[in-house]
Amino acid sequence: MASWFYASEGKQQGPYPEGQFRDLVAQGIVRPDTLVWSEGMAGWQKAAEIPGLIGGGGAPPMMPAGGPPMMGGRGYGGGSLSADFSAFGLLGRAIVFVIGMLLVIPAPWVAVWFYKYVTSHIQVPGRPNFGFAGQPMDIWWALMANALLTYAGATGISYAPLLATIVNAFLAWVILRWIVANLSSNGERLPLSFQGSAIGYVGWYLLMLISTITIIGWAWVLAYWMRWICRNTEGTRREIVFSGSGWQILWRTVVFSLACSFIIPIPWMLRWYGNWYVAQFGLVDRAAAAARGY
Structure with a gap:
Protein backbone atom coordinates (compact mmCIF):
# COMPACT_ATOMS: atom_id res chain seq x y z
CA MET A 1 0.00 0.00 0.00
CA ALA A 2 1.27 3.45 -0.89
CA SER A 3 2.63 5.79 1.77
CA TRP A 4 2.11 9.54 1.49
CA PHE A 5 3.90 12.67 2.67
CA TYR A 6 2.67 16.24 2.75
CA ALA A 7 4.23 19.63 3.48
CA SER A 8 2.95 21.80 6.31
CA GLU A 9 4.54 25.12 7.34
CA GLY A 10 7.71 24.24 5.47
CA LYS A 11 8.11 20.85 7.16
CA GLN A 12 7.63 17.37 5.79
CA GLN A 13 4.92 15.25 7.45
CA GLY A 14 4.55 11.50 7.08
CA PRO A 15 4.64 8.81 5.95
CA TYR A 16 0.91 8.04 6.13
CA PRO A 17 -0.81 4.88 4.80
CA GLU A 18 -3.22 5.46 1.91
CA GLY A 19 -6.34 5.21 4.07
CA GLN A 20 -5.07 7.51 6.80
CA PHE A 21 -3.85 10.02 4.24
CA ARG A 22 -7.25 10.17 2.56
CA ASP A 23 -8.75 10.80 5.99
CA LEU A 24 -6.46 13.84 6.25
CA VAL A 25 -7.80 14.98 2.89
CA ALA A 26 -11.38 14.50 4.05
CA GLN A 27 -10.68 16.45 7.25
CA GLY A 28 -9.26 19.36 5.27
CA ILE A 29 -5.79 18.99 6.77
CA VAL A 30 -4.46 18.23 3.29
CA ARG A 31 -5.97 20.90 1.04
CA PRO A 32 -5.97 21.25 -2.76
CA ASP A 33 -2.91 23.56 -2.62
CA THR A 34 -0.95 21.32 -0.20
CA LEU A 35 2.24 19.82 -1.63
CA VAL A 36 2.19 16.02 -1.45
CA TRP A 37 4.43 13.14 -2.52
CA SER A 38 4.19 9.33 -2.69
CA GLU A 39 6.55 6.61 -3.87
CA GLY A 40 6.55 6.49 -7.65
CA MET A 41 6.05 10.23 -8.15
CA ALA A 42 8.84 12.23 -9.76
CA GLY A 43 8.40 15.18 -7.41
CA TRP A 44 6.17 17.12 -5.05
CA GLN A 45 2.81 18.22 -6.50
CA LYS A 46 -0.20 20.08 -5.27
CA ALA A 47 -2.89 17.66 -4.09
CA ALA A 48 -5.38 19.13 -6.58
CA GLU A 49 -3.07 18.17 -9.46
CA ILE A 50 -3.20 14.47 -8.60
CA PRO A 51 -6.17 12.72 -10.25
CA GLY A 52 -8.56 11.17 -7.76
CA LEU A 53 -6.89 12.49 -4.61
CA ILE A 54 -9.12 15.49 -3.95
CA GLY A 55 -12.81 14.72 -4.26
CA GLY A 56 -12.49 10.93 -4.42
CA GLY A 57 -11.68 8.70 -7.35
CA GLY A 58 -8.86 6.33 -8.07
CA ALA A 59 -5.26 6.35 -7.03
CA PRO A 60 -2.77 8.78 -8.60
CA PRO A 61 -0.89 7.59 -11.68
CA MET A 62 2.54 6.16 -11.16
CA MET A 63 5.56 8.11 -12.35
CA PRO A 64 9.29 7.27 -12.55
CA ALA A 65 10.55 5.98 -9.22
CA GLY A 66 12.72 8.03 -6.92
CA GLY A 67 12.69 9.90 -3.63
CA PRO A 68 11.01 13.26 -3.22
CA PRO A 69 13.13 16.24 -4.20
CA MET A 70 14.20 18.46 -1.35
CA MET A 71 11.80 21.29 -0.66
CA GLY A 72 12.73 24.94 -0.38
CA GLY A 73 15.91 24.60 -2.42
CA ARG A 74 15.28 27.31 -5.05
CA GLY A 75 15.42 24.73 -7.80
CA TYR A 76 18.57 23.08 -6.51
CA GLY A 77 16.74 20.07 -5.09
CA GLY A 78 17.79 21.05 -1.59
Missing part, protein backbone atom coordinates in the same frame (compact mmCIF):
# COMPACT_ATOMS: atom_id res chain seq x y z
CA GLY A 79 16.72 22.91 1.53
CA SER A 80 17.68 23.75 5.08
CA LEU A 81 17.48 21.34 7.98
CA SER A 82 15.28 22.24 10.92
CA ALA A 83 14.85 21.02 14.49
CA ASP A 84 12.01 20.97 17.00
CA PHE A 85 13.81 20.26 20.28
CA SER A 86 11.73 20.75 23.40
CA ALA A 87 13.27 22.96 26.07
CA PHE A 88 13.30 20.49 28.94
CA GLY A 89 13.66 17.44 26.72
CA LEU A 90 16.96 18.67 25.31
CA LEU A 91 18.27 19.97 28.63
CA GLY A 92 17.40 16.80 30.54
CA ARG A 93 19.07 14.57 27.99
CA ALA A 94 22.12 16.83 27.80
CA ILE A 95 22.56 16.58 31.58
CA VAL A 96 22.24 12.78 31.51
CA PHE A 97 24.70 12.68 28.59
CA VAL A 98 27.31 14.69 30.51
CA ILE A 99 26.86 12.61 33.66
CA GLY A 100 27.12 9.38 31.66
CA MET A 101 30.35 10.54 30.03
CA LEU A 102 31.83 11.52 33.40
CA LEU A 103 31.02 8.06 34.76
CA VAL A 104 32.84 6.56 31.72
CA ILE A 105 31.28 3.07 31.74
CA PRO A 106 27.78 4.23 30.70
CA ALA A 107 29.26 6.44 27.95
CA PRO A 108 28.38 4.20 24.95
CA TRP A 109 24.78 3.78 26.07
CA VAL A 110 24.07 7.41 26.95
CA ALA A 111 25.79 8.56 23.73
CA VAL A 112 23.57 6.39 21.52
CA TRP A 113 20.49 7.38 23.55
CA PHE A 114 21.34 11.07 23.16
CA TYR A 115 22.12 10.83 19.41
CA LYS A 116 18.84 9.01 18.79
CA TYR A 117 16.92 11.77 20.54
CA VAL A 118 18.71 14.57 18.68
CA THR A 119 18.33 13.05 15.21
CA SER A 120 14.68 12.13 15.78
CA HIS A 121 13.96 15.83 16.32
CA ILE A 122 15.73 16.99 13.16
CA GLN A 123 13.85 17.32 9.88
CA VAL A 124 15.88 16.74 6.72
CA PRO A 125 14.07 17.64 3.48
CA GLY A 126 13.43 14.50 1.46
CA ARG A 127 14.58 12.20 4.28
CA PRO A 128 11.50 11.23 6.31
CA ASN A 129 11.88 9.86 9.83
CA PHE A 130 15.49 10.94 10.15
CA GLY A 131 17.28 8.99 12.85
CA PHE A 132 20.38 7.26 14.16
CA ALA A 133 21.02 3.51 13.81
CA GLY A 134 24.25 3.17 15.78
CA GLN A 135 24.54 0.72 18.68
CA PRO A 136 26.41 1.16 22.00
CA MET A 137 28.94 -1.59 21.32
CA ASP A 138 29.87 -0.41 17.81
CA ILE A 139 32.80 1.69 19.02
CA TRP A 140 32.44 1.38 22.78
CA TRP A 141 36.20 1.67 23.21
CA ALA A 142 36.32 5.11 21.52
CA LEU A 143 33.36 6.46 23.48
CA MET A 144 34.71 5.21 26.81
CA ALA A 145 38.27 6.38 26.07
CA ASN A 146 36.94 9.78 25.02
CA ALA A 147 35.11 10.04 28.33
CA LEU A 148 38.09 8.78 30.33
CA LEU A 149 40.47 11.33 28.83
CA THR A 150 38.45 14.19 30.29
CA TYR A 151 40.26 13.39 33.53
CA ALA A 152 43.74 13.63 32.02
CA GLY A 153 44.11 17.27 32.96
CA ALA A 154 43.85 16.31 36.63
CA THR A 155 47.02 14.21 36.53
CA GLY A 156 50.34 15.47 37.76
CA ILE A 157 52.16 14.58 34.53
CA SER A 158 53.10 17.74 32.65
CA TYR A 159 52.68 16.33 29.15
CA ALA A 160 49.44 14.47 29.86
CA PRO A 161 47.02 17.30 29.03
CA LEU A 162 48.56 17.95 25.58
CA LEU A 163 48.81 14.25 24.76
CA ALA A 164 45.24 13.72 25.97
CA THR A 165 44.03 16.57 23.77
CA ILE A 166 45.58 15.05 20.65
CA VAL A 167 44.28 11.56 21.45
CA ASN A 168 40.86 13.01 22.26
CA ALA A 169 40.81 14.79 18.92
CA PHE A 170 41.55 11.50 17.14
CA LEU A 171 38.79 9.75 19.08
CA ALA A 172 36.39 12.57 18.17
CA TRP A 173 37.25 11.90 14.51
CA VAL A 174 36.47 8.19 14.98
CA ILE A 175 33.16 9.04 16.65
CA LEU A 176 32.21 11.52 13.92
CA ARG A 177 32.81 8.90 11.21
CA TRP A 178 30.63 6.46 13.16
CA ILE A 179 27.82 9.00 13.61
CA VAL A 180 27.75 9.94 9.92
CA ALA A 181 27.79 6.28 8.82
CA ASN A 182 24.79 5.51 11.06
CA LEU A 183 22.44 8.32 10.08
CA SER A 184 19.19 6.82 8.83
CA SER A 185 15.87 7.57 7.16
CA ASN A 186 12.78 5.39 7.65
CA GLY A 187 14.94 2.95 9.62
CA GLU A 188 17.45 2.45 6.79
CA ARG A 189 21.04 3.68 7.02
CA LEU A 190 21.85 6.43 4.55
CA PRO A 191 24.82 5.86 2.20
CA LEU A 192 26.86 8.57 3.94
CA SER A 193 30.49 8.56 5.02
CA PHE A 194 32.90 11.13 6.43
CA GLN A 195 36.10 11.15 4.36
CA GLY A 196 38.03 13.90 6.14
CA SER A 197 41.48 12.76 7.28
CA ALA A 198 42.37 12.18 10.92
CA ILE A 199 45.29 14.62 10.61
CA GLY A 200 43.02 17.28 9.16
CA TYR A 201 40.45 16.82 11.91
CA VAL A 202 43.07 16.92 14.67
CA GLY A 203 44.48 20.09 13.08
CA TRP A 204 41.08 21.81 13.17
CA TYR A 205 40.54 20.60 16.74
CA LEU A 206 43.84 22.10 17.92
CA LEU A 207 43.26 25.31 15.95
CA MET A 208 39.89 25.64 17.66
CA LEU A 209 41.52 25.39 21.08
CA ILE A 210 44.30 27.84 20.19
CA SER A 211 41.82 30.35 18.74
CA THR A 212 40.19 30.77 22.16
CA ILE A 213 43.20 32.92 23.07
CA THR A 214 41.82 35.61 20.73
CA ILE A 215 38.53 35.65 22.72
CA ILE A 216 36.38 35.90 19.57
CA GLY A 217 38.36 34.18 16.81
CA TRP A 218 37.10 30.72 17.76
CA ALA A 219 33.68 31.51 16.25
CA TRP A 220 35.15 31.97 12.76
CA VAL A 221 37.33 28.88 13.17
CA LEU A 222 34.23 26.89 14.13
CA ALA A 223 32.30 28.15 11.09
CA TYR A 224 35.08 27.12 8.69
CA TRP A 225 35.57 23.82 10.53
CA MET A 226 31.89 23.00 10.00
CA ARG A 227 32.27 23.81 6.29
CA TRP A 228 35.28 21.48 6.08
CA ILE A 229 33.29 18.68 7.73
CA CYS A 230 30.40 19.23 5.30
CA ARG A 231 32.69 19.17 2.24
CA ASN A 232 34.16 15.88 3.39
CA THR A 233 30.83 14.14 4.00
CA GLU A 234 30.07 12.04 0.94
CA GLY A 235 27.46 9.61 -0.31
CA THR A 236 24.72 11.96 -1.43
CA ARG A 237 24.05 13.63 -4.76
CA ARG A 238 23.54 16.88 -2.89
CA GLU A 239 26.18 18.94 -1.16
CA ILE A 240 25.88 19.34 2.59
CA VAL A 241 26.59 22.96 3.48
CA PHE A 242 26.93 25.09 6.60
CA SER A 243 25.78 28.67 6.17
CA GLY A 244 26.37 30.08 9.66
CA SER A 245 28.97 32.85 9.86
CA GLY A 246 31.49 33.50 12.59
CA TRP A 247 29.66 36.65 13.60
CA GLN A 248 26.33 34.81 13.90
CA ILE A 249 27.91 32.09 16.01
CA LEU A 250 29.66 34.65 18.21
CA TRP A 251 26.74 36.90 19.11
CA ARG A 252 24.37 34.01 19.68
CA THR A 253 26.91 32.29 21.93
CA VAL A 254 27.39 35.50 23.92
CA VAL A 255 23.62 35.93 24.32
CA PHE A 256 23.27 32.26 25.24
CA SER A 257 26.04 32.48 27.86
CA LEU A 258 24.74 35.70 29.42
CA ALA A 259 21.16 34.40 29.61
CA CYS A 260 22.29 31.10 31.10
CA SER A 261 24.10 32.95 33.89
CA PHE A 262 20.61 33.66 35.29
CA ILE A 263 19.99 29.86 35.46
CA ILE A 264 16.21 29.93 34.86
CA PRO A 265 16.41 30.67 31.08
CA ILE A 266 18.78 27.76 30.42
CA PRO A 267 16.22 25.27 28.96
CA TRP A 268 14.77 27.82 26.54
CA MET A 269 18.13 29.26 25.55
CA LEU A 270 19.51 25.76 24.88
CA ARG A 271 16.52 25.04 22.67
CA TRP A 272 16.91 28.39 20.88
CA TYR A 273 20.61 27.83 20.25
CA GLY A 274 20.21 24.19 19.23
CA ASN A 275 17.38 24.88 16.78
CA TRP A 276 19.32 27.74 15.19
CA TYR A 277 22.52 25.70 14.86
CA VAL A 278 20.77 22.81 13.12
CA ALA A 279 19.08 25.25 10.72
CA GLN A 280 22.51 26.40 9.50
CA PHE A 281 23.00 23.06 7.77
CA GLY A 282 21.39 22.47 4.41
CA LEU A 283 21.45 20.45 1.20
CA VAL A 284 21.99 21.99 -2.23
CA ASP A 285 22.87 20.73 -5.68
CA ARG A 286 26.65 20.16 -5.85
CA ALA A 287 27.10 22.43 -8.87
CA ALA A 288 25.09 25.15 -7.15
CA ALA A 289 27.15 24.74 -3.98
CA ALA A 290 30.37 25.23 -5.93
CA ALA A 291 28.97 28.31 -7.63
CA ARG A 292 28.00 29.80 -4.29
CA GLY A 293 31.46 29.20 -2.83
CA TYR A 294 30.66 26.50 -0.25
Whole structure:
Protein backbone atom coordinates (compact mmCIF):
# COMPACT_ATOMS: atom_id res chain seq x y z
CA MET A 1 0.00 0.00 0.00
CA ALA A 2 1.27 3.45 -0.89
CA SER A 3 2.63 5.79 1.77
CA TRP A 4 2.11 9.54 1.49
CA PHE A 5 3.90 12.67 2.67
CA TYR A 6 2.67 16.24 2.75
CA ALA A 7 4.23 19.63 3.48
CA SER A 8 2.95 21.80 6.31
CA GLU A 9 4.54 25.12 7.34
CA GLY A 10 7.71 24.24 5.47
CA LYS A 11 8.11 20.85 7.16
CA GLN A 12 7.63 17.37 5.79
CA GLN A 13 4.92 15.25 7.45
CA GLY A 14 4.55 11.50 7.08
CA PRO A 15 4.64 8.81 5.95
CA TYR A 16 0.91 8.04 6.13
CA PRO A 17 -0.81 4.88 4.80
CA GLU A 18 -3.22 5.46 1.91
CA GLY A 19 -6.34 5.21 4.07
CA GLN A 20 -5.07 7.51 6.80
CA PHE A 21 -3.85 10.02 4.24
CA ARG A 22 -7.25 10.17 2.56
CA ASP A 23 -8.75 10.80 5.99
CA LEU A 24 -6.46 13.84 6.25
CA VAL A 25 -7.80 14.98 2.89
CA ALA A 26 -11.38 14.50 4.05
CA GLN A 27 -10.68 16.45 7.25
CA GLY A 28 -9.26 19.36 5.27
CA ILE A 29 -5.79 18.99 6.77
CA VAL A 30 -4.46 18.23 3.29
CA ARG A 31 -5.97 20.90 1.04
CA PRO A 32 -5.97 21.25 -2.76
CA ASP A 33 -2.91 23.56 -2.62
CA THR A 34 -0.95 21.32 -0.20
CA LEU A 35 2.24 19.82 -1.63
CA VAL A 36 2.19 16.02 -1.45
CA TRP A 37 4.43 13.14 -2.52
CA SER A 38 4.19 9.33 -2.69
CA GLU A 39 6.55 6.61 -3.87
CA GLY A 40 6.55 6.49 -7.65
CA MET A 41 6.05 10.23 -8.15
CA ALA A 42 8.84 12.23 -9.76
CA GLY A 43 8.40 15.18 -7.41
CA TRP A 44 6.17 17.12 -5.05
CA GLN A 45 2.81 18.22 -6.50
CA LYS A 46 -0.20 20.08 -5.27
CA ALA A 47 -2.89 17.66 -4.09
CA ALA A 48 -5.38 19.13 -6.58
CA GLU A 49 -3.07 18.17 -9.46
CA ILE A 50 -3.20 14.47 -8.60
CA PRO A 51 -6.17 12.72 -10.25
CA GLY A 52 -8.56 11.17 -7.76
CA LEU A 53 -6.89 12.49 -4.61
CA ILE A 54 -9.12 15.49 -3.95
CA GLY A 55 -12.81 14.72 -4.26
CA GLY A 56 -12.49 10.93 -4.42
CA GLY A 57 -11.68 8.70 -7.35
CA GLY A 58 -8.86 6.33 -8.07
CA ALA A 59 -5.26 6.35 -7.03
CA PRO A 60 -2.77 8.78 -8.60
CA PRO A 61 -0.89 7.59 -11.68
CA MET A 62 2.54 6.16 -11.16
CA MET A 63 5.56 8.11 -12.35
CA PRO A 64 9.29 7.27 -12.55
CA ALA A 65 10.55 5.98 -9.22
CA GLY A 66 12.72 8.03 -6.92
CA GLY A 67 12.69 9.90 -3.63
CA PRO A 68 11.01 13.26 -3.22
CA PRO A 69 13.13 16.24 -4.20
CA MET A 70 14.20 18.46 -1.35
CA MET A 71 11.80 21.29 -0.66
CA GLY A 72 12.73 24.94 -0.38
CA GLY A 73 15.91 24.60 -2.42
CA ARG A 74 15.28 27.31 -5.05
CA GLY A 75 15.42 24.73 -7.80
CA TYR A 76 18.57 23.08 -6.51
CA GLY A 77 16.74 20.07 -5.09
CA GLY A 78 17.79 21.05 -1.59
CA GLY A 79 16.72 22.91 1.53
CA SER A 80 17.68 23.75 5.08
CA LEU A 81 17.48 21.34 7.98
CA SER A 82 15.28 22.24 10.92
CA ALA A 83 14.85 21.02 14.49
CA ASP A 84 12.01 20.97 17.00
CA PHE A 85 13.81 20.26 20.28
CA SER A 86 11.73 20.75 23.40
CA ALA A 87 13.27 22.96 26.07
CA PHE A 88 13.30 20.49 28.94
CA GLY A 89 13.66 17.44 26.72
CA LEU A 90 16.96 18.67 25.31
CA LEU A 91 18.27 19.97 28.63
CA GLY A 92 17.40 16.80 30.54
CA ARG A 93 19.07 14.57 27.99
CA ALA A 94 22.12 16.83 27.80
CA ILE A 95 22.56 16.58 31.58
CA VAL A 96 22.24 12.78 31.51
CA PHE A 97 24.70 12.68 28.59
CA VAL A 98 27.31 14.69 30.51
CA ILE A 99 26.86 12.61 33.66
CA GLY A 100 27.12 9.38 31.66
CA MET A 101 30.35 10.54 30.03
CA LEU A 102 31.83 11.52 33.40
CA LEU A 103 31.02 8.06 34.76
CA VAL A 104 32.84 6.56 31.72
CA ILE A 105 31.28 3.07 31.74
CA PRO A 106 27.78 4.23 30.70
CA ALA A 107 29.26 6.44 27.95
CA PRO A 108 28.38 4.20 24.95
CA TRP A 109 24.78 3.78 26.07
CA VAL A 110 24.07 7.41 26.95
CA ALA A 111 25.79 8.56 23.73
CA VAL A 112 23.57 6.39 21.52
CA TRP A 113 20.49 7.38 23.55
CA PHE A 114 21.34 11.07 23.16
CA TYR A 115 22.12 10.83 19.41
CA LYS A 116 18.84 9.01 18.79
CA TYR A 117 16.92 11.77 20.54
CA VAL A 118 18.71 14.57 18.68
CA THR A 119 18.33 13.05 15.21
CA SER A 120 14.68 12.13 15.78
CA HIS A 121 13.96 15.83 16.32
CA ILE A 122 15.73 16.99 13.16
CA GLN A 123 13.85 17.32 9.88
CA VAL A 124 15.88 16.74 6.72
CA PRO A 125 14.07 17.64 3.48
CA GLY A 126 13.43 14.50 1.46
CA ARG A 127 14.58 12.20 4.28
CA PRO A 128 11.50 11.23 6.31
CA ASN A 129 11.88 9.86 9.83
CA PHE A 130 15.49 10.94 10.15
CA GLY A 131 17.28 8.99 12.85
CA PHE A 132 20.38 7.26 14.16
CA ALA A 133 21.02 3.51 13.81
CA GLY A 134 24.25 3.17 15.78
CA GLN A 135 24.54 0.72 18.68
CA PRO A 136 26.41 1.16 22.00
CA MET A 137 28.94 -1.59 21.32
CA ASP A 138 29.87 -0.41 17.81
CA ILE A 139 32.80 1.69 19.02
CA TRP A 140 32.44 1.38 22.78
CA TRP A 141 36.20 1.67 23.21
CA ALA A 142 36.32 5.11 21.52
CA LEU A 143 33.36 6.46 23.48
CA MET A 144 34.71 5.21 26.81
CA ALA A 145 38.27 6.38 26.07
CA ASN A 146 36.94 9.78 25.02
CA ALA A 147 35.11 10.04 28.33
CA LEU A 148 38.09 8.78 30.33
CA LEU A 149 40.47 11.33 28.83
CA THR A 150 38.45 14.19 30.29
CA TYR A 151 40.26 13.39 33.53
CA ALA A 152 43.74 13.63 32.02
CA GLY A 153 44.11 17.27 32.96
CA ALA A 154 43.85 16.31 36.63
CA THR A 155 47.02 14.21 36.53
CA GLY A 156 50.34 15.47 37.76
CA ILE A 157 52.16 14.58 34.53
CA SER A 158 53.10 17.74 32.65
CA TYR A 159 52.68 16.33 29.15
CA ALA A 160 49.44 14.47 29.86
CA PRO A 161 47.02 17.30 29.03
CA LEU A 162 48.56 17.95 25.58
CA LEU A 163 48.81 14.25 24.76
CA ALA A 164 45.24 13.72 25.97
CA THR A 165 44.03 16.57 23.77
CA ILE A 166 45.58 15.05 20.65
CA VAL A 167 44.28 11.56 21.45
CA ASN A 168 40.86 13.01 22.26
CA ALA A 169 40.81 14.79 18.92
CA PHE A 170 41.55 11.50 17.14
CA LEU A 171 38.79 9.75 19.08
CA ALA A 172 36.39 12.57 18.17
CA TRP A 173 37.25 11.90 14.51
CA VAL A 174 36.47 8.19 14.98
CA ILE A 175 33.16 9.04 16.65
CA LEU A 176 32.21 11.52 13.92
CA ARG A 177 32.81 8.90 11.21
CA TRP A 178 30.63 6.46 13.16
CA ILE A 179 27.82 9.00 13.61
CA VAL A 180 27.75 9.94 9.92
CA ALA A 181 27.79 6.28 8.82
CA ASN A 182 24.79 5.51 11.06
CA LEU A 183 22.44 8.32 10.08
CA SER A 184 19.19 6.82 8.83
CA SER A 185 15.87 7.57 7.16
CA ASN A 186 12.78 5.39 7.65
CA GLY A 187 14.94 2.95 9.62
CA GLU A 188 17.45 2.45 6.79
CA ARG A 189 21.04 3.68 7.02
CA LEU A 190 21.85 6.43 4.55
CA PRO A 191 24.82 5.86 2.20
CA LEU A 192 26.86 8.57 3.94
CA SER A 193 30.49 8.56 5.02
CA PHE A 194 32.90 11.13 6.43
CA GLN A 195 36.10 11.15 4.36
CA GLY A 196 38.03 13.90 6.14
CA SER A 197 41.48 12.76 7.28
CA ALA A 198 42.37 12.18 10.92
CA ILE A 199 45.29 14.62 10.61
CA GLY A 200 43.02 17.28 9.16
CA TYR A 201 40.45 16.82 11.91
CA VAL A 202 43.07 16.92 14.67
CA GLY A 203 44.48 20.09 13.08
CA TRP A 204 41.08 21.81 13.17
CA TYR A 205 40.54 20.60 16.74
CA LEU A 206 43.84 22.10 17.92
CA LEU A 207 43.26 25.31 15.95
CA MET A 208 39.89 25.64 17.66
CA LEU A 209 41.52 25.39 21.08
CA ILE A 210 44.30 27.84 20.19
CA SER A 211 41.82 30.35 18.74
CA THR A 212 40.19 30.77 22.16
CA ILE A 213 43.20 32.92 23.07
CA THR A 214 41.82 35.61 20.73
CA ILE A 215 38.53 35.65 22.72
CA ILE A 216 36.38 35.90 19.57
CA GLY A 217 38.36 34.18 16.81
CA TRP A 218 37.10 30.72 17.76
CA ALA A 219 33.68 31.51 16.25
CA TRP A 220 35.15 31.97 12.76
CA VAL A 221 37.33 28.88 13.17
CA LEU A 222 34.23 26.89 14.13
CA ALA A 223 32.30 28.15 11.09
CA TYR A 224 35.08 27.12 8.69
CA TRP A 225 35.57 23.82 10.53
CA MET A 226 31.89 23.00 10.00
CA ARG A 227 32.27 23.81 6.29
CA TRP A 228 35.28 21.48 6.08
CA ILE A 229 33.29 18.68 7.73
CA CYS A 230 30.40 19.23 5.30
CA ARG A 231 32.69 19.17 2.24
CA ASN A 232 34.16 15.88 3.39
CA THR A 233 30.83 14.14 4.00
CA GLU A 234 30.07 12.04 0.94
CA GLY A 235 27.46 9.61 -0.31
CA THR A 236 24.72 11.96 -1.43
CA ARG A 237 24.05 13.63 -4.76
CA ARG A 238 23.54 16.88 -2.89
CA GLU A 239 26.18 18.94 -1.16
CA ILE A 240 25.88 19.34 2.59
CA VAL A 241 26.59 22.96 3.48
CA PHE A 242 26.93 25.09 6.60
CA SER A 243 25.78 28.67 6.17
CA GLY A 244 26.37 30.08 9.66
CA SER A 245 28.97 32.85 9.86
CA GLY A 246 31.49 33.50 12.59
CA TRP A 247 29.66 36.65 13.60
CA GLN A 248 26.33 34.81 13.90
CA ILE A 249 27.91 32.09 16.01
CA LEU A 250 29.66 34.65 18.21
CA TRP A 251 26.74 36.90 19.11
CA ARG A 252 24.37 34.01 19.68
CA THR A 253 26.91 32.29 21.93
CA VAL A 254 27.39 35.50 23.92
CA VAL A 255 23.62 35.93 24.32
CA PHE A 256 23.27 32.26 25.24
CA SER A 257 26.04 32.48 27.86
CA LEU A 258 24.74 35.70 29.42
CA ALA A 259 21.16 34.40 29.61
CA CYS A 260 22.29 31.10 31.10
CA SER A 261 24.10 32.95 33.89
CA PHE A 262 20.61 33.66 35.29
CA ILE A 263 19.99 29.86 35.46
CA ILE A 264 16.21 29.93 34.86
CA PRO A 265 16.41 30.67 31.08
CA ILE A 266 18.78 27.76 30.42
CA PRO A 267 16.22 25.27 28.96
CA TRP A 268 14.77 27.82 26.54
CA MET A 269 18.13 29.26 25.55
CA LEU A 270 19.51 25.76 24.88
CA ARG A 271 16.52 25.04 22.67
CA TRP A 272 16.91 28.39 20.88
CA TYR A 273 20.61 27.83 20.25
CA GLY A 274 20.21 24.19 19.23
CA ASN A 275 17.38 24.88 16.78
CA TRP A 276 19.32 27.74 15.19
CA TYR A 277 22.52 25.70 14.86
CA VAL A 278 20.77 22.81 13.12
CA ALA A 279 19.08 25.25 10.72
CA GLN A 280 22.51 26.40 9.50
CA PHE A 281 23.00 23.06 7.77
CA GLY A 282 21.39 22.47 4.41
CA LEU A 283 21.45 20.45 1.20
CA VAL A 284 21.99 21.99 -2.23
CA ASP A 285 22.87 20.73 -5.68
CA ARG A 286 26.65 20.16 -5.85
CA ALA A 287 27.10 22.43 -8.87
CA ALA A 288 25.09 25.15 -7.15
CA ALA A 289 27.15 24.74 -3.98
CA ALA A 290 30.37 25.23 -5.93
CA ALA A 291 28.97 28.31 -7.63
CA ARG A 292 28.00 29.80 -4.29
CA GLY A 293 31.46 29.20 -2.83
CA TYR A 294 30.66 26.50 -0.25
